[in-house]
Amino acid sequence: MSKLKLASYWAAAxxxxxxxxxxxxxxxxxxxxxxxxxxxxxxxxxxxxxxEAYADGYIDVCLFHGAIRNSEGEHIAKLLRQKSKVMVAFGSCAVAGGIPGLANFKRREDIFERVYIESNSTQNPERVFPQTKFAVPEGELELPEFYKDVKCLADVVDVDYFMPGCPPTADQIWAVVQVIASGALPPKGAFVGCSNKTMCDECKRVKTEKKVKKFYRPYEIMIDSEKCLLEQGLTCMGPVTRAGCGNQCTSANLPCRGCYGPVDGVIDQGAKYISALASIVDADTPEEADRIISQIVDPAGTFYRYGLPGSLLRRAK
Amino acid sequence: MKRITIDPITRLEGHGRIEIFLDDAGAVQNCYFQIPELRGFEKFCEGRPAEEVPQIVSRICGV
Known part of the structure; x- marks a missing residue:
């Protein structure tokens, strides 16, 4: 059997x-x-x-990391799609936008202003911003167009498999490589290197009745390392996050931030989490419920930490 | 004038491209280093809780 031809690429990663x-x-x-x-x-x-010189389909498997942030990312994604038999969206950024996807809470012009004008290490009185074409004495230089929105890989090319995680764990990567090498490929569109259970299902912390009277920021309490983090009033995304990471964050007393995305059948992780929170807030009146929920700092940036571009919201207005 | 494009620069974290312009004798006339990448951590960290920032900015570079 001839060897597999493997490519790996990063866009906004x-x-x-x-x-x-x-x-x-x-x-x-x-x-x-x-x-x-x-x-x-x-x-x-x-x-x-x-x-570019490879024949179409020359690459057997392309592991594509990173979100699509600019025209270069989209161009290379399309090039690699054309040259690859199997395209894998590898990691949270390619699957759902990931951390770079948080930029969809901001406007492009505000990002440019912050980075190229306001940042403390920048002096730019002439307000020079990146140009897609720029004439120099020797010729013309080009830069990619910085898109208005961060996109997921599947927004720009056909994707065969999705492998979430920030990053996917080494064990899961090895398992997936073995499956690919065996030729026993899963059905197209499958999520690989992960489980279809939730983080909560695999979390070893002791769970009792989930009733929350007050939400805390981690520094406000001494965290019990045996007990469910959500029951302690920390916004742990475990109930709505796909398992596969081995509970790394919760094992370190950190609430889950949802990098593996939602399980099959859930199209919006943040909305699902809001629904989960609604069922555990221990309030007798609507006013008390409002008061408890308002204790959560930056709910949108927390519930959509790794997946804003892939969510129903896609971006903030 | 001859132009040599090195794209991408490899074996480092991030994206880079080098454009080299040669004169008729083949000597380097000018050279441009370009970074065709921006994610905007400077902006999108604004509004995030301080205690969350270490986990976010660790994704500036995972190498």
């Missing part, structure tokens, strides 16, 4: 997904036994021109 692949440690040698890497900017020196 941090490189954490790439490092997660390397975190499979010595098993990377086993990957090298079954796969040849034909494009992976963090690790090997292939250029876009090399990818």
């Amino acid at each position: 941090c490189g954490g997904c790439d490092v997660a692949i390397l975190d499979i440690n010595e098993k990377i040698v086993d990957v090298a036994n079954v796969a040849d890497i034909v494009f992976w900017p963090i690790a090997v020196d292939f250029k876009y021109s090399d990818v």
Whole structure:
């Protein structure tokens, strides 16, 4: 059997997904036994021109990380889609926008103003902003267009599989690589490297009756490391988040922030969480319910921490 | 004038491109380093609770 041809790319990403692949440690040698890497900017020196020269479908599997933030991300996504038999949205950014997707709470012009004018380390009295085309004495330079909205990978290309997580865990990556190498591919559109249970289902913390009289910020209380975080009044996203990470945050006394996204059948994680909260707020009157709920700081930025572009909201107005 | 484009720059975290312009003799006339990437952490961290920021900004660079 000929070796798999594997590509990995980052659009608006941090490189954490790439490092997660390397975190499979010595098993990377086993990957090298079954796969040849034909494009992976963090690790090997292939250029876009090399990818352009590949025949359509030349790449067997492309692991695409990162959200689509600008025209370059979309262009490369389309190029890799054309060249790849299997396209995997790898990591929370590609699946639902991830942390870069928080930019959809802001307007493009306000982001530019903050970054290129107001930031403390910037002096820009002539108000120079990035231009998509810029004439220099030697010719013309181009930069990608910074889109108004952050998009998910599936907004710009057809995606075969979704592998959520910020980042996906090394164990899950290895499991998925083995499945791909075996050729026993799951049905198109499947979420891989994760479970269809919720974080709560797998969380070992002691759960009793969920009744919350007051929501806290973590520094306001001594967190009981045995007891359910939500029952302690912390906005843990466990009830509405897909399992697969191994409960890493909750094991460290940190409430889940939902990076694996919602389980199958739930289209809006934040809305689902609002529904979950409504059932646990311990209020006798609507006024008391309002008072309790208003204790939650930055609800939108918390409930849509990793998935605003992939949600029903998509962006703030 | 000849132009050499190195795109992308590899084996680092982030996105970069280098444009090199050569004169007729093949000597480097000028060279431009471009960063075709911006996410805007400076802006979208505004409004987030302070205790959440370490988890957010750790996604500036995961390498």
